[in-house]
Ligand SMILES: NC(=O)c1ccc[n+]([C@@H]2O[C@H](COP(=O)([O-])OP(=O)(O)OC[C@H]3O[C@@H](n4cnc5c(N)ncnc54)[C@H](O)[C@@H]3O)[C@@H](O)[C@H]2O)c1
């Protein structure tokens with residue numbers, strides 16, 4: 165990624181739960197001091213995964229130690245499988261084994277999986293402990309580390325058990341993205357495209373002009389813009405009573421595809437979201453809501469950066485019956501009706517009250533999915 169000498173601070177102004185998101189190159193080396201100065205804590209448990217531990221844990225440890233913070237570690241296997249009941253029990257046990265008190269810190273060093281898991285463990289251990297997000301994937305830096313959604317998956321669906329628990333501080337060191345595999349860079353980029361598509365047509369037009377370059381040269385500016393946009397939505401509607409549901413654009417389809425894959429790595433979250441974005445736009449076209457040119461622009465840009473846009477692009481056998489059953493577990497379902505986030509145009513999304521089941525079945529058939 166292009167080196168970024170600038171530092172950004174974006175505040176999420178949630179009253180007594182307000183916190184800063186610090187973005188910039190090299191911040192992990194300063195994490196200990198930042199945490200000690202701002203949060204005045206001296207004991208912590210760092211939760212991370214095996215891949216991130218090998219790459220970035222030593223730097224965080226050194227910085228915590230230099231600031232006088234004593235830290236134990238809990239290292240989970242990399243991948244979505246760790247966001248499970250067993251993963252939660254293991255993480256809560258690690259907090260208690262480390263004899264952390266309620267005022268001590270949980271630090272999540274990793275991608276969205278580690279952040280969601282460690283954040284949920286922090287929300288429930290000793291009925292709620294402070295936690296710090298140190299996101300190491302693009303997806304976590306632009307999306308999951310901000311906003312306080314924490315949780316795990318169950319066999320019924322994605323994120324079905326969880327809590328809203330805001331971090332006390334987010335430290336996004338953009339230099340750690342240098343070690344991130346291309347596949348996960350693309351996956352994280354899908355959430356940047358999402359935030360642009362749901363409410364900022366100019367932002368999407370800018371990404372579109374950059375084409376595949378948006379994943380590299382354009383990234384530092386896009387990270388800060390995406391975080392600021394998400395922070396604004398979360399500030400307005402912390403617990404998803406209304407507008408925050410727009411952040412679910414592409415996710416009703418996306419989560420159902422991840423569920424159908426059994427949360428294995430044939431499809432990762434950001435890829436499922438990329439596919440879901442293309443589908444949400446085409447569904448909106450099929451319902452007569454959105455101009456077809458907008459759906460075509462979205463699909464073209466997603467393809468340009470290597471994200472899936474058709475069911476056939478993901479190596480998971482899918483059928484309309486099980487996909488619809490998985491979508492019926494979505495947390496936005498109300499009175500038994502699946503509520504999609506739909507669009508009037510690029511930059512103008514809304515929460516639908518429901519899509520007629522016949523129209524949905526016809527759409528899935530047109531997209532190549534037959535009933536089982
Ligand atoms: N809470 C929220 O608001 C929110 C928002 C979006 C997504 N999510 C959740 O986030 C999860 C996906 O997050 P993700 O895409 O970060 O996946 P992830 O946490 O599984 O990380 C992806 C892979 O990258 C590796 N990795 C992480 N940082 C690295 C680095 N710097 N260098 C090299 N490898 C690195 C990890 O070990 C893992 O193998 C999903 O569970 C999704 O549901 C939550």
Ligand SMILES: O=C(O)C(=O)C[C@@H](O)[C@H](O)[C@H](O)COP(=O)(O)O
Nearest residue numbers: 307311313322323408411412415495
């Ligand atoms: O922060 C939010 O709100 C989001 O919806 C962000 C999504 O990108 C993220 O994948 C989130 O975990 C989905 O939440 P869920 O409530 O649909 O499980």
Ligand SMILES: [Zn+2]
Nearest residue numbers: 355415433437
């Ligand atoms: Zn997401």
